[in-house]
Amino acid sequence: MKEIYLRLRGVGMTFEGQIGGQDGLKSWLVRRFVKDPAVAAPQRYRVEALKNINLDIGHGERVGLLGLNGAGKSTLLKVMAGIYPPVAGHVERSGHVCPMFEFATGFEMNQSGWDNIRIRGLLLGMSPAEIESKLHEIAEFTELGEFLSYPVRTYSTGMFIRLAFAVSTSINPEILLLDEVMGAGDIRFAEKAKKRMFEFMEQGKILVFSSHNFDLLKTYCSRTILLEKGIVIADGPTSEVVEMYQKTTVPLVGG
Amino acid sequence: MPAMSQLLADSWQSLRVWRVWTFLGVQDVRTRFQRSLIGPLWIFLNMSLFVVGAGLLYGVMINQPMKILLPYLITGFTFWALIVSSLTESGWAFVNAEGYIKQFCYPKQIYIMRTLVSSTIIMLITLPAIIPVQLYFRSFSPIGWLLALPGLLLLLLAVLGHITLCAYLGVRFRDLPHAVGGVLQVAFFVTPVMFPAKLLQDRHLALIYEVNPLYYLLEVARHPILEGNLAAPQVYIFAILYIVLLWVFAALVARSLDSRVVILL
Numbered sequence: 101m102k103e104i105y106l107r108l109r110g111v112g113m114t115f116e117g118q119i120g121g122q123d124g125l126k127s128w129l130v131r132r133f134v135k136d137p138a139v140a141a142p143q144r145y146r147v148e149a150l151k152n153i154n155l156d157i158g159h160g161e162r163v164g165l166l167g168l169n170g171a172g173k174s175t176l177l178k179v180m181a182g183i184y185p186p187v188a189g190h191v192e193r194s195g196h197v198c199p200m201f202e203f204a205t206g207f208e209m210n211q212s213g214w215d216n217i218r219i220r221g222l223l224l225g226m227s228p229a230e231i232e233s234k235l236h237e238i239a240e241f242t243e244l245g246e247f248l249s250y251p252v253r254t255y256s257t258g259m260f261i262r263l264a265f266a267v268s269t270s271i272n273p274e275i276l277l278l279d280e281v282m283g284a285g286d287i288r289f290a291e292k293a294k295k296r297m298f299e300f301m302e303q304g305k306i307l308v309f310s311s312h313n314f315d316l317l318k319t320y321c322s323r324t325i326l327l328e329k330g331i332v333i334a335d336g337p338t339s340e341v342v343e344m345y346q347k348t349t350v351p352l353v354g355g
Numbered sequence: 356m357p358a359m360s361q362l363l364a365d366s367w368q369s370l371r372v373w374r375v376w377t378f379l380g381v382q383d384v385r386t387r388f389q390r391s392l393i394g395p396l397w398i399f400l401n402m403s404l405f406v407v408g409a410g411l412l413y414g415v416m417i418n419q420p421m422k423i424l425l426p427y428l429i430t431g432f433t434f435w436a437l438i439v440s441s442l443t444e445s446g447w448a449f450v451n452a453e454g455y456i457k458q459f460c461y462p463k464q465i466y467i468m469r470t471l472v473s474s475t476i477i478m479l480i481t482l483p484a485i486i487p488v489q490l491y492f493r494s495f496s497p498i499g500w501l502l503a504l505p506g507l508l509l510l511l512l513a514v515l516g517h518i519t520l521c522a523y524l525g526v527r528f529r530d531l532p533h534a535v536g537g538v539l540q541v542a543f544f545v546t547p548v549m550f551p552a553k554l555l556q557d558r559h560l561a562l563i564y565e566v567n568p569l570y571y572l573l574e575v576a577r578h579p580i581l582e583g584n585l586a587a588p589q590v591y592i593f594a595i596l597y598i599v600l601l602w603v604f605a606a607l608v609a610r611s612l613d614s615r616v617v618i619l620l
Contacts, residue, residue: 115618125528182460185361185614197460206454210386219382222375223459 103194104274104305106157106180110189113150113175113330118143149175150330152189157306164317164338165310166345167327173310176327177201177277180308195274195305196225202279203264204257213248213255213263214239220267234270241266241296243289258289265293269300276304280311314342358610365462365613376465380472387473395480402429402484409549417550422492424551429485430577431548434510437478438569439539441517445470446525446532448518453620463616470518475511485580496583506575506586509594513572516601523605523612526619546570568597 149172157163165173178184179191181199206223207216217238221231239248242262252260278301301307301320311317317324317338324341326334334341369376388394406428414424445467449456452466489495525531546569547555555563564570571594578586585591612619 117618125530125534128528178457183457184617199458199460201458202454206458208382208386210389211382215382219379222378223455223461225460228374228378 104159105192105194106155106275106306106308107192108153108155108180108189109192111150111153111179111186111191112148112188113172113179113184114187115145115147115149117145148330150179150186153179153330153332155325155332155335157308159305161323162301162304162307162321163309164321164324164341165308165327166312166317166324166341167310168349171327172330173327174201174279175330177279177308177310180275181277193275197275197277198224198268198271198273198304200268200276200278203261203268206264207252207260209253210251212250213242213244213252216252216263217248217267220264221271224268224271226271238266238270241270241292262289269296273300273304275306276301276308278307278309280309314346317342358613359606362606362610362613366464369462369464369468372461372465373468375461376468377472379465379469380476383469383473384476398477398481399484402432402481406432413549417554419551422494426485426488426492426494426581427551427577428549429488430580431573433478433481433484434573434576435543435546435548436481437474437510437514438517438572439536440474440477441470441514442521442539443532443536444474445518445521446535448522449526449616449620450529456617456620467515467518467522470522471511471515474514474518494581496580499579499581499583502579502583502585503576506577506579506591506594509591509598510572510576513594513598513601516598516605520601520605520608523608523616526616527612542567542569546573548573568593571597 153176165176167173175184177199178201179186180193181197181201182191182193183199206220208219211219214235217235218228218231221234221238222228226234242248242259244259244262247255247259252263255263301309307320309320321338323336324334324338325332326341326345334344384395388397391397393400406425410421410425410428413419413428414421448466448470449463452463452469455461456463456466486495521531521535528534543549545563546567547564552561552564552570552574555561571590574586574590575594578584578590
């Protein structure tokens with residue numbers, strides 16, 4: 101059997117850009133030809149989202165990510181998935197990555213629910229035959245019924261989430277990356293989704309997920325990583341890391 | 356050059372998941388005509404109206420027999436439309452796929468291929484409109500159509516180069532499709548699409564089309580269909596030269612922007 105792993109070596113991620121204004125063709129041309137520094141250099145921002153991250157996640161590991169908002173949890177997950185190319189260092193991965201980051205975006209608005217299931221399935225790495233065989237089961241789980249024949253632009257946010265959630269959880273994940281996706285849909289669906297999610301998480305050969313729910317982390321992850329301002333400040337058994345997080349951060353927030 | 360090898364690896368992986376981008380491309384064409392009664396027939400109808408209208412007027416104005424002018428207009432205009440879409444609409448190839456690029460792991464080149472698929476299908480729907488016209492004027496030549504295949508392939512290679520270039524630049528410069536659209540409108544009047552190249556030649560203005568790479572791209576695909584034989588060798592040479600330069604330029608742009616696309620979106 102294939103060994104599934106995820107290795108990060110000296111990974112750094114920086115976001116740069118221009119503050120305000122349209123960064124279009126015109127302003128680029130202006131900057132090229134006008135030497136006046138006030139015009140030529142608009143205010144820029146630079147955010148170091150991750151700094152020198154070294155991680156080894158091996159076959160069978162379930163890892164939690166903990167940290168305040170903006171600590172770099174989502175960025176780290178997207179770097180692991182290969183969506184963000186790291187500015188420094190490199191990521192090695194073996195195994196099919198299944199990212200579950202957003203449920204409310206990435207739809208073809210004028211196409212039916214059925215076709216959106218197919219597109220999402222393909223983009224998650226399913227083969228057309230696999231999708232067709234699971235189509236019925238996915239449709240049933242969404243409980244969208246005849247709405248599946250309607251173009252998805254008529255859907256509500258909750259319906260988008262149901263559809264995306266049902267497709268994403270129907271694949272066979274090897275490396276499963278989750279970004280706080282627990283609260284899906286209305287109360288009734290949320291219960292059902294939770295159950296399916298837990299079953300799904302059991303299947304992943306590697307699971308990395310970010311959450312603020314300590315109980316969830318303690319149940320699912322033996323290991324937890326604590327991030328602060330883009331740096332790993334703790335990496336160890338979940339109970340210890342959670343305790344440390346509560347001690348250092350929560351009192352400050354709680355005031 | 357790690358950036359370049361990454362780009363090549365991504366492109367290779369993109370080609371391997373052809374099922375994904377073919378499906379997306381076909382769906383794009385379908386949705387485009389989904390809510391209309393006659394669907395893709397619209398392309399056909401628009402083209403016929405345009406060609407008959409323009410054909411009659413231009414035929415009188417530049418004194419060309421319909422037998423030559425009508426097939427010339429349809430072929431030229433079909434390929435011209437493909438070139439225009441490859442330089443304008445493709446600027447939105449990545450922008451429109453933002454929701455996908457930010458949450459799925461496939462290399463973003465699949466959205467370039469998706470655009471290629473949909474514009475190629477649209478072109479292929481329009482192309483057969485020439486056949487009845489050619490049959491009517493008894494100028495249909497099956498061998499000519501066969502000889503047009505290498506030219507069509509070159510045209511598609513150029514289109515792929517355009518799409519790649521514009522998709523990347525379109526993320527960095529969101530106003531690019533508008534700017535290019537304006538330039539192409541002017542180009543339309545100086546490129547032999549609505550009038551035969553010979554018209555310029557007779558007036559000693561051959562230079563106008565001789566320096567225009569788009570003319571060569573049109574000609575490699577158009578000439579065999581109309582004349583039943585291959586275009587002049589130098590036409591192929593110039594077309595290939597343009598494609599090589601275009602691809603090199605597109606690869607350089609892609610290399611410098613590739614890692615920034617997801618951040619700029």
